[in-house]
Amino acid sequence: MIRVLLADDEALIRAGIRFVLETAGDIEIVAEADDGARAVELARTHLVDVALLDIRMPGVDGLAAAAEMRRVAPRTHVVMLTTFGEEDYVTRALRCGAAGFLLKDTPPDDLIRAVQVAAAGEPILSPRVTRQLIERHVNRDLSQVDEARRRVSALTDRERDVLSLLHEGSSNAEIAKELLISEGTAKAHVSRILSALGCTNRVQAAILAHDAGVLPPGSHS
Structure with a gap:
């Protein structure tokens, strides 16, 4: 089973993502957080494979949480999940150690596949998008x-x-x-x-x- 942490300050968003991911059969939601600091703590204590982090959260935001997870929970693959598609967020997320970046309107099947791919240690951005972002x-x-x-x-x-x-x-x-x-x-x-x-x-x-x-x-x- 792929152990997943959800971090979003909106409970309704977390519930929707949890519902989608739990239909996959090989994904287990082991922890939830409503701020970045709590997410970092849970990633470390629950041996999380994939952390889905909202970028905009009160207190410690998703970008800061991603950078801290890289230090305290290096086995965790971080995927940024947000409604904001500005390229600056994408670049900053990758610099912080995130494995990828998804918008919250990502289709359910694509969200499931993204978690599975991230758990395998591969980026979830398409090759074309990856090259464009880098270059x-x-x-x-x-x-x-x-x-x-x-x-x-x-x-x-x-x-x-x-x-x-x-x-x-x-x-x-x-x-x-x-x-x-x-x-x-x-x-x-x-x-x-x-x-x-x-x-x-x-x-x-x-x-x-x-x-x-x-x-x-x-x-x-």
Whole structure:
């Protein structure tokens, strides 16, 4: 079962999301919170797989909660859930360590699938949206570029190939097909890359790849 935490200051919203997710059969709502501080505490104590966090909550908001969860509950995959679609929120959420971003009007089937995908450690934004966000809305400065290049330099050529495909939004299956390796090997490469780069999820690794200017597979000098 996928253990899920819901955090939203509106009880009616939480009830609706809970109703949708519990129809999936493999998702269990183990905790609910109406503010970010409580959400962080529950994520840590309930060993949550996925946390669905509203961005606008009283006290500690969802973005601050996501950043704190990264520190105290690193196994939890955070998905931001909001009625606000401004791109600044998306970028800030990803920088805080969120695995993805959904609007509250997301169709029920898509919401269920998003939780399942997030629990597997993959981003829930489509590859096209992921690339556009990274390339258009993540501001880089020289210090970010230098730090990203330093961290990426520790990777092998094959790991940089995999990182490049992560930057494209590729799934493990797509990475395996492109590099002619098994899906299990692709998953192992991704895990090692996240650990080596100090990233908590694939979207953060993709942002780092963009900052470092990682080349497509086979283009290393």
